[in-house]
Amino acid sequence: MHNALQIPEILENILENLNRKLLSVVSRTCLVFRDPALDLLWKNHATLGDLIRCMPSDAWKEVLTSTPDTVTSVLTFARPLVSSDWPRFQLYASRIKCLEVRPSLYRSGRGFEIEAKVLLDLSIHRPCSILFPHLQELLWTTWAVTPKFQLDTFHFIDIFLGPNLRKLNISYGGASETEAKHFLSSLRRKAPKLLSLNISNFSKAPVSLNMSALARFTELQTLIVPITAPEDVVFISSLPRLHVLDLTLSLSVSREANFRRDLEVNRSRRTSTHPASVVRSLTVREVGLDTFAAIMRTWDHHALEAIFVSSLRPSKAAAFQEFVHALTTHCSPSSLTSIRLIDYGVVAVSRARMAEEFTITPMIFSPILSFTKIRHYEVSSPFSFAFDNAFVRQLAMAWPEITHLDLARDDGRSALSQVTLEGLTVFPLHCPSLALLGIVLHQASKVVSTPIICNDTPILLDFGQAPIQDPADVARFISGLYTYVTKFCHLSRFTDYTYAIHGDTRSRAGLLHGWTKVADLYSDFAKVRAEDQRRE
Template identity: 25%
Template sequence: MHKSLRIPEILLHICAFADDRTLAVLARCCSPFHECATQVLWHHLRSLAPLVRCFLSDMWRERGGELEFLRPPGPKDWPRVLHYSRHVRRLERDLFDKASLPKLHPQVLWMIAALKPGLVLLPNLRRFAWTHWSCIPTECIPALLSLFPADVRHIALGEMSYLPDILQSISSYITDKFISLDCLKLTFAFSGISAPELSLPLLTHSLTQLHRGSDISFDKESFNILSQLPNLRSLSCMLPDIRSLSSSAGDSVSVPFPALQTLHITATTHCYSAFTEIASLQGVHTVQLTFTEVVTVQQLPLLFAAIRRQFSPSTLTSLTVLVTHRADTERLILVPSHMSPLLKFRRLLVFNLRVHGELRLDDEACSEMAHAWPHIQSLTITSSHPLTDDIHGLPTLEGLVPFAVLCPHLAYLKIRFNAQDIQQTTLSFPHRLERPSLTNLYVYCCPISRPDSVAAFLARMFPRLTCVLAYDFRNTGSRGREWKKNWEEVQRYLPLFARIRADERQWVAVERESEAGRRIRSVDQ
């Protein structure tokens, strides 16, 4: 064997690119390969099943896709398990993991937690993320957490059943044991029943990320503790009804959320308005606000003004506002004046607004947005249930021109506009310094006629445009089917125009080379 293959660092780099089958072969190959291959092979587990299978074969069995013990493990049964468990640094599985893994019978976890020879089973574990609870019941989470060391930095528990007693045990483990915790995420499976506020003491100042399910809120005391954590950079939760935030006794931090950069909250308009009065989050750059109660036409401008008051125009780069609704509530009408406070955020890269109602944003409103957000990369303004009959308040194709001229970085655009009755003057080519970056245009329930002219306009205004996706033509009858068919025609034309432009560029290059050759010959003569 070559001398370089005896260097552990080189072997680790080689093993990092090998699949599990290859690593298993290398682990059985020779002593130098065994340690490195084993370290990589066991670095990340998606289940505890491989460790259970390390026990003697007469101790366990798999029945009906579930692993269970035939007898309790004794002191002599652990060495092989402990040999491999020390290599595990990540225990992660999410909802999108389609691998077929056996479930663990609750008895297995409880026995391992009770009979393990040391204080922990996974001494080097640093990251635990489990959002696929079909493998381990929620009531086994405390037993599972007892296997982890205090040095765990990331814990994500998702899709759990809401069991108050179990949650208190989880809270105790998190508070008392994981003193170095950096990120905590807790979400619950939707049950259709609103859960009460929960108390979750979070006393570690190392915490930088906290994510809670949008249907579970903190109590006021826990939220007050959160607001004083000096290192908390990311927060996702339901906002409680809180009127004041005060620093803890002996705490030198007086400004709420001093290090916060990312905020995702679900709230009522009343709670959020009160929150903006007591917390100025000038350092936050990414915001998602979901409002769960009905927002009236009178409340909407006040809501946008509160958003402007709480965040800094020089810092905020991503803003998402989602206004939910009930079927029996009044429809909102969004007019250009409502958007005025949000136009102050001139450094926005991403803007996403979804309301229940009608959008009355004309060409002038589109021009104002393009002037206000020159750095925008993704722009989405949609209605959950647009009025398909009223199309006179929509922007026209002319309204897209400012985005082509003033927003060179805009790559994703989703907006409702009227593409009917396109005028020849619309096809005039505007002056611009950069070629637009728009590649994806999503048109929802947009009226259209003359798809060839519309496609020609879009291809000239946005030369990089490759995808036009039309959707949401429900309740529009035969007219909507005709609109969708026309938009599909637009999508068919765009690649053809792109080929023509490519051919033209080649001809221009050939003509320039030919012209340069003629000039050289004339000089030589």
């Protein structure tokens, strides 16, 4: 055998390029290959069912159930486990770095289920307290309590925790408030090296968790968690190495106002030794922009790179202004690259109310332009951006690195926008990497001259429900800006009645016809532009 094959790094690099079937074959070829191949075979793709099937064949059984659509195998133990059942289980369990534990999965056209009682048997008969000594990542799903199996399985997660666990993801935990608090209180002792914790689906309903216990995880880098109380944010803000923070709040509008007030009180009680934030990605779900701003102010200063806010209710312009103020006073303009503000609620807004409460003017928006590293800016809400060509030019000049600009994800109405086709010429020149441009046009009217810029970056365009006069003229103009438009996204709006503004009499059918013609004609114009570019 070549001496190079006795070097572990070389052997591992070779084996990493083999699929699972070949790894299984290689592991049985010779002793030199056996351990490295088995390590890779079990490292990241193991399930609990795979391990149980490694036990003696008389220790477990599978019961097949059939429906017209699928065949399901239900795995359970056939008898009480004894010490001689465990050697092969432990041999492979010690190699596992990533393990998924769930009641069922679908693989190769067949369903596989594990009976809940299996967890009870493993807990009772296991030969040692730590079955998975090298496990680094655990993905856990709690078994549902059914009339057949009245067994609460959440606490059996302890079987899989260990001293080397780095990442824990709990889906559909089903834990009660008492169970959740006890689990968090004991987690530091059971998984002391934890770096990433996702408990966003810890319980069926929002419960008050013991966030003070999480404050002891000083090495924690990623935290995805539901919160119910302002003090939870304060405890979390004390984590000195937290890079990714994802919070979910489920509060009514009135409770959200109380949450903001109490958060300010808790923030004022902070000690002077409170660490500066190192959070790079901050996500807050199911809240308004004003509540997000209050959470952001918990830290004195941010070096944030990405912000994501989602809400089930629309935020008004005043809340957006508060968000902008918190952003400019608590966040470094040299670090932030992504802002996404998403509203998942369905809301009907009258024109009068839109103009009064949901209009974003250049004066409100312009402070964000100081964040010159922005690459992704997306707003999906009832906001209407009252911009004109001059301000759009300022925006493009301020964000030369932007790849995704979406200001047209509301209902796309053009009533307040003053942006015209001519205003778009700044983007292919000053934002050469732009891959999505969403901006509501006041009107796609006849243009005086057609630009010859011909940026060939693939791009998606969304112009809202802009009126259109001459489709051929518009198609010709756009082809002078971009020669590779992959999709006109706003076409789908003309058949979408999700958002409705009362009193609207505009013919969506006419808009659909006009912009569909633009899309058809654009292809021909773009081909000519591209051919001219090649000749030059």
